[in-house]
Amino acid sequence: MSSLSVHGSSGLFLAAGSGEKKSTLLKQVAASARLASVQPASRLEVRPKPEMISTGIPAIDAISGGIPRGCLSEIYGPPSSGKTSLLLATIAVAARSEETCALVDCSDSFDPASGWAAGLHFKRLLWVRCGIAPKTGIRHSRQSPIFPRPVSASDKKTDSEFRLEQVIKATDLILQSGGFGLVALDLGGIGETFVRRIPMASWFRFQRAVEHTKTALLVLSDTPCAQSCATLILKLGARNQKSLPLVPWGAPTHTLLFEGMRVEAEIVRTRLERKPAQSLRADFLTEGVRAA
Amino acid sequence: MSFGCIFVPDFSLEAILRAEPELRSQAVVVLQGKPPLQKIVALNEAAWKAGLRTGMTKLQAEVAGGVVLRSRSAEQESAAHQALVDCAQSFSPRVEDRAADTLWLDLAGLEKLFGSLPKIVHAISRRASAVGLTANVAVASSLESAGLAAHGFRGVTVVPPGEEAEFLGGLPVTVLFADEADRGKAQQFEETFRSWGIGKLRDFAALPAAALSERLGREGVELQQKALGRGRQTLAPSDAPLVFEEMLELEYPLVLLEPLAFVLNRMLERLCARLEARALAARELSIELRLENGRLDPAHKGGFRRSIRLPVPLVDGKTFLKLLQLDLKAHPPGSPIRKILLRIEPSSPRPGQNGLFLPCFPEPEKLELTLARLSAVLGEGRAGSPQLLNTHRREAFEMQHFSPPLEKDDPGHDAGDLVTALRIFRPAIPVAVACRAGQPAHVASKKRCRQVEGDVLWATGPWRSSGDWWAQDGWVRDEWDIAVEENIGIVLYRLVHDLVAGEWRLEGSYD
Incomplete structure (x- = not known):
């Protein structure tokens, strides 16, 4: 009885205890042209590290190196976790180094006054505000009539769905345009159920669009959404909110100032290193607008 | 001295064919006059073969069948004339603009720039074709010889210096009156020449000058000098204002934007060819539509106007077309379109190269299209740069058109701290x-x-x-x-x- 038995149409199975035949077969396999073309894992070229954009926060730059260009990065955290402060700081640094930046604002929540306080150079920032339907009412028409057509009831969607649709369209347009140093998608304030509905194909498309370009794509959300498409995922959370000073009722509150937030950042995922990422943590302090 | 002359035969017909080039393969006649008494003033070869002649009535033209009838259009002729001037100005800054269909230009000293005279003449002819006109181009050592050759010979002609009289001798005497300024004398002199049995310039030039002066006076002698190629040597350059306009009156009203795009594309191509001939770019693009039903916007008296201000000067017909399409999609005219007028405000082109050490930024053409598309998706004024207003009121900001500075500039305020956003x-x-x-x-x-x-x-x-x-x-x-x-x-x-x-x-x- 032969020690070599064939299972199925393509698989080979070696029975135990047939040393000679096993070694012969292994030699045959090793000599085959197909195997010779396979590169051993030990000899694979190390992917060059992408160029990084500084976040403007030394603690974050120390653990992540910054935001990688040509990649999709994600920052997430619950409300009041400091993610918007980090985003504004990153855009401010990029815009001050003459990069053209775009902010696709899903919930139309960007505060220009905060941007100004963060040192943002507005002339280099394209702020895309989602949320309002164009008045022409020709969104879904196949032809473009000269006569305006009212939006039918079937065209109506929920607010969040409509905003996300606009975000995807606007991001596609901006990435296709090219030449932007930093493109930020702010999905904060949009419910998890809606954010998770963004198809993976869209994230893959965005990732492919920025690959091999100088553009860094940064996604900001309350919950993680880009998953495996993201090269770097940072999780933020406020550290000291549990220990907020409790003021006795009746005490003069106008003598207190909201001095800022202590934010803790953790790298959840990175594909920049060959080794699996350790759970790197850092914390930084944001300054309150009134204290500033 | 070398002078060139560009002459467009049947100018009123050429102006129409320039606007509708698909008619070149068909029999076309141009009519002029009030509706019951319209007569043919110009026709192409195919219409000639169909038995039509100038002076025939509209009814006779309709009887011929298969002939396209068009009314003479002053706007189209004006646009064609402007294109002809641009064509001439792209070669020489000294251009004399005496008639709508004829231009003279001073070619002295241009050999070093454009090559020999035959090369220049061929280049002028090609440029005229590029702006949509079929022109006769001639070059000679005198203005009159160049004019006679352009009016008398088809295509490109180079008159050998010193041999003007022999070269032009075979032309009929009627070319002496081809200029608009001389057309008034034509009837008076042609009758006399016929009675004398003179049909060619050679015969007229051989007449004794003294006897000619006795019979026809000073004008007769001047005409003979012209026939001998010894006319005036001084060119009177004109400096007309730059107008970049194209107009098209539609035969049938347009109700969809797609067919309008085809028409606009053709008009924009012509305007861009003119801009390129002048080495200029567009700073602002305006469209004016005459609507069939003007009730929608009484302030515009049946018209519809839109303007697109470009942040940087551009010369790209496709970009202009896309911008116009997106703008018209966002602001539909509301009535069928009868007449289209496109106007471009010219400007010096932007320098091709920016700083070597500056980070990359979006190409202005692509960026404008992206902004227009974003406006179509999000609504007007929803994509741009924020600008804070000088007030303590909350939410006091305005959206400005996004045009990132191409060079290093100062943000106007210090780099901020890490604020809580x-x-x-x-x-x-x-x-x-x-x-x-x-x-x-x-x-x-x-x-x-x-x-x-x-x-x-x-x-x-x-x-x-x-x-x-x-x-x-x-x-x-x-x-x-x-x-x-x-x-x-x-x-x-x-x-x-x-x-x-x-x-x-x-x-x-x-x-």
Whole structure:
């Protein structure tokens, strides 16, 4: 009885205890042209590290190196976790180094006054505000009539769905345009159920669009959404909110100032290193607008 | 001295064929006059073969069958003339503009720039074709010889210097009156020449000057000098204002934007060819549409106007077309279109190369298209650069057109610290606030769309501000920074008490 038995149409199975035949077969396999073309894992070229954009926060730059260009990065955290402060700081640094930046604002929540306080150079920032339907009412028409057509009831969607649709369209347009140093998608304030509905194909498309370009794509959300498409995922959370000073009722509150937030950042995922990422943590302090 | 002459035969017909090039393969006649008495003033070869002649009536042209009838258009002739001037100006700055269909240009010293005279003449002919006109081009050592050769010979002609009389001798004497200025004399002299049996310039040039002077006077001698190629040697350059306009009157009204795009594309191609001939670029693009039904916009008297201001000068017909399409999609005219007028405000082109050490930025052409497409998706004024206004009122900013500076510039303010950013709720969330000892103790949102409810753990404030008390929309408000315990954790909000309206609102969250 032969020690070599064939299972199925393509698989080979070696029975135990047939040393000679096993070694012969292994030699045959090793000599085959197909195997010779396979590169051993030990000899694979190390992917060059992408160029990084500084976040403007030394603690974050120390653990992540910054935001990688040509990649999709994600920052997430619950409300009041400091993610918007980090985003504004990153855009401010990029815009001050003459990069053209775009902010696709899903919930139309960007505060220009905060941007100004963060040192943002507005002339280099394209702020895309989602949320309002164009008045022409020709969104879904196949032809473009000269006569305006009212939006039918079937065209109506929920607010969040409509905003996300606009975000995807606007991001596609901006990435296709090219030449932007930093493109930020702010999905904060949009419910998890809606954010998770963004198809993976869209994230893959965005990732492919920025690959091999100088553009860094940064996604900001309350919950993680880009998953495996993201090269770097940072999780933020406020550290000291549990220990907020409790003021006795009746005490003069106008003598207190909201001095800022202590934010803790953790790298959840990175594909920049060959080794699996350790759970790197850092914390930084944001300054309150009134204290500033 | 060398002079060139560009002459467009059947100019009124060429102006129409330039606007509708697909008619070149068909029999076309141009009619002029009031409707019952319209007569043919110009026709092409195919119409000639169909038996039509100038002076025939519209009815006779219709009887011939298969002939395209077009009315003479002053706007199209003006645009064609401007294109002809651009064509000439692209070779020489000294151009004499004496007639709509004829231009003279001084070619002295241009050999070093464009090559020999035959090369220049061929280049002029090609440029005229590029702007949509079929022209006769001639070059000679005198203005009159160049003019006679352009009027008498088809295509490109180079008159050998010193042999003008022999070269032009075979032309009929009628070319002497081809200029618009001389057309008045034609009837008087042609009759005389016929009675003398003179048909060619050679015969006329051979007449004794003294006898000619006795019979025809000074004008006769001048005509003979012209026939001998010894006319005037001085060119009177014209400096007409630059007008980049194209007009098209449609045979049938257009009701869809797709067919309009085809028409606009053709007009933009012609305008861009003219801009390139002048080494200029477009700074502003305007479209004016004459609508069939002008009731939609009485302020415009049946017209529709849109203007697109470009942040950088561009010469790209496809970009212009896309911008116009997106603009018309966003602002539909509302009535069928009868007449289209495109106008371009010219400007010097932008320098091709920017700083070597500057980071990359979006190409201006692509960026303009992207902004126009974003406006189509999001609505007008929803994509741009924010600009803070000089007031303490909250949400005081305006959106400006996004055009990033191409060179290094100063942001105008210092690099800020790492501030706690505020996420604005647009619109603000109205809340019911329970106060204890003058401080907010519990907040609950009034609308179900955004659920905020919880006890206030910590609060600072109130910070009172007011403004615009001298105007109708004065405001007074108390601001609180509060920490609210919710299901998702502790969230920091900015709470506002509007003292004018007496309402509490959550204006944003710190994040």
